Amino acid sequence: MEIVKNTVVSLQYKMYDSEGELLDQTEADEPMVYLHGGYDGIFPVVEEALHGKKTGDSVDVTMEPDDAFGEYDAELVRIEPRDVFPEEIEVGMMFEADDPESGDVMLFTITEIEDGKVVVDGNHPLAGKRIRFAATIDEVRPASAEELEHGHVHGEHGHHH
Template sequence: MAIEKENSVVGIEYEVKEAGTTEIVDSNKGAQPLEFVMGKGQIIPGLENALVGMNEGESADILVKAADAYGEVNPEAVQVLPIEQFEGVDLQEGMTLYGQGENGQTVQVVVKSFNDKEVTIDFNHPLAGKDLMFSVTVLSSREATADEAATGQVGGGHGSESCGSGCGCH
């Protein structure tokens, strides 16, 4: 079945690199397929749109521009905070920290720099502003059940591990 824009359940194997480089930033090759319901915003829009019309067993290299991946870098997402807020943390430039956002969601920040008074952190996704090259193979494609279409959960939401922390996910 060709993948449709909405309510197809798709399983893919992927590898992603920053466009123009050879370094793999994420991959699920040799692991569980990434399964998701099309049209639910579970993966980045550029990848989801490129999968429409592909069939099971088909492979493709898909270039996703930054605007259709994790967006452009937002300069307002860089903040300077007092170092006291990082008490007990062995700070290092470039390290990733996880905190809690305004609505209770987990947020990821990168330490840009610090001194003895303050810490500069960046809330932008680490891949913001970057074009991505996905090598994708469609492992499965089927019509979503009514439950899956309604909930967006593969298998009707019964503890499915459909969307981990992979690069393709939101």
């Protein structure tokens, strides 16, 4: 079966930075599974490359920052007073906070704790980086009516209600 709109795609992938360092990969027994056809389950550029492929086919896509995790935005780095944080914090911890400008909930990472101040960064850790996404398709199947109604995959390796 070909990958077309409203099919469920199961694949194994490896993701690399521009220096060829492995950033992420699927485990053999835990493939990535997504609903194909513009449901935001995978990077749009990768979805486009997968369209029309079949089980066993491979794709290798290099994405610029705008196609992957976005450009690095220095305005998303903030310095906050230490006393607005819980007692037990350390560099690398992540937390959600409301963005006062947009009202959206954002994910921030603590990058520095020093002199009564905490530096937090709202950029994705891979923002500003060129990413290579190499994948092999394990399986393609028609999506169920329920999956189409909900806009995501159900069952093994998918969403559970």
